Structure formats: structure tokens, C-alpha cells
Amino acid sequence: MSTGGDMDVTCGCGHHFDAWLWQSANVTTNPELKTSILNGEINMVKCPSCGSKFHVEVPFLYHDMSGKEWIWVYPLGHEKETAAIHAKVGEMWDRLTGSMPPDLRESLEREYKVLVLFGMDALVGRLRSKSSK
Numbered sequence: 212m213s214t215g216g217d218m219d220v221t222c223g224c225g226h227h228f229d230a231w232l233w234q235s236a237n238v239t240t241n242p243e244l245k246t247s248i249l250n251g252e253i254n255m256v257k258c259p260s261c262g263s264k265f266h267v268e269v270p271f272l273y274h275d276m277s278g279k280e281w282i283w284v285y286p287l288g289h290e291k292e293t294a295a296i297h298a299k300v301g302e303m304w305d306r307l308t309g310s311m312p313p314d315l316r317e318s319l320e321r322e323y324k325v326l327v328l329f330g331m332d333a334l335v336g337r338l339r340s341k342s343s344k
């Protein structure tokens with residue numbers, strides 16, 4: 212499942228507006244979201260006042276069920292909170308797998324890559340390097 216919502220965004224010009232931001236993308240069920248990530252269009256907003264376009268970085272979950280990757284992308288600048296973020300992501304993963312039957316849980320834990328990246332560019336770089344191989 213992919214999720215998102217309207218959020219209050221502030222432009223460099225000082226204008227506030229609501230924009231739809233993705234908070235998670237299941238690229239197996241929504242492959243078009245993977246395309247927007249690769250094109251740098253995900254969470255790109257346009258200010259209705261001055262017309263400038265910019266990225267809004269929010270904690271974002273990239274889930275690829277066929278590639279078995281569960282990647283949290285945190286905004287750049289949050290690197291100093293790495294330990295806390297890893298702990299939180301670990302907790303979310305445990306909560307997710309904790310509701311599953313033990314054998315399924317075991318195979319998920321064996322097969323899935325659970326990662327934390329900083330900045331959407333890091334995710335794009337990772338996806339590009341994988342697809343070119």
C-alpha cells in the first residue's frame with residue numbers, strides 16, 4: 212500500500228500552501244511511483260504564489276515486494292540522528308513482522324533488506340545502480 216496526504220508546505224518566498232506528499236510507496240503495487248522517484252518528481256511541489264518548484268523531504272518508505280527491499284528515506288540533515296532512526300525503523304519492522312505467522316516472519320527476516328538512507332537522491336542513486344547491472 213502507498214500512502215500520502217496533504218501537508219502544509221512553506222516556500223522560500225514565505226508562502227504557505229497545502230500539497231500532496233507521498234509518505235510511502237509500494238512500488239510493486241504502484242510501479243508508477245518508482246518512475247516518479249527515478250525522474251525526481253516525487254514530492255516535488257510548485258508554489259502557487261511565485262511558481263518555483265522544489266522538493267519537500269519527509270520521512271519516506273520505499274517498499275519493493277518483488278525486490279524484497281524495505282527502505283526508509285529520511286531527509287538530508289538527519290544523519291546525526293542515525294542511531295535513533297535505526298532504532299525506530301527496527302521497531303516498525305518488528306511491529307510489521309510481529310503480526311505474521313512465525314514461518315513467514317522468518318523468511319521475511321532472512322530475505323528482506325531493511326535499510327535507512329538520507330535524502331531522496333541516495334535512493335535514486337541506489338535504484339539506478341541496481342537497474343543498470
Ligand SMILES: [Zn+2]
Nearest residue numbers: 222224258261
Ligand atoms: Zn513561493
